[in-house]
Amino acid sequence: MGLKNMPDVDIIQRNGKDGKVMMDVKLCLEETGKRIMERRKKMGLTQEQLAEKCELTTQAVSYFESGKRAMRPENLMKIASGLGVSTDYLLTGDIIDKDKLLLSEKLGKLNPKEVRLIESIIDECIELYHRDA
Numbered sequence: 001m002g003l004k005n006m007p008d009v010d011i012i013q014r015n016g017k018d019g020k021v022m023m024d025v026k027l028c029l030e031e032t033g034k035r036i037m038e039r040r041k042k043m044g045l046t047q048e049q050l051a052e053k054c055e056l057t058t059q060a061v062s063y064f065e066s067g068k069r070a071m072r073p074e075n076l077m078k079i080a081s082g083l084g085v086s087t088d089y090l091l092t093g094d095i096i097d098k099d100k101l102l103l104s105e106k107l108g109k110l111n112p113k114e115v116r117l118i119e120s121i122i123d124e125c126i127e128l129y130h131r132d133a
Helices: 019-042 048-052 057-068 073-083 088-090 097-106 112-129
Strands: none
Touching: 019 057, 019 073, 019 088, 048 057, 048 073, 057 073, 073 088, 088 097
């Protein structure tokens, strides 16, 4: 069976001998699912809309968000693309250069006045959250 035809991994049915490893995997899947759900909601999308945008089933999106299933790499890439974030962000929560590039592309759609407004918001956030840095 080729990789494209393999079902997404169901962690509930695949309990290994090492319970700690399975707990780590489960926690990772749950955290990834949480980031997917938070980003989807922030974008104002339903699970159905995200599924359609990513060419996945609504059930798959639901499973991924709940952390019940691990995603095949191609599905992770589809979800990341549909949400406008990097796969690294979904997996780890880290912001990488790809995320900054995606943000830069969004800024490119704004007029100069709007860019200056966003810049002032960023400056305010830096002042507010990094006063002691």
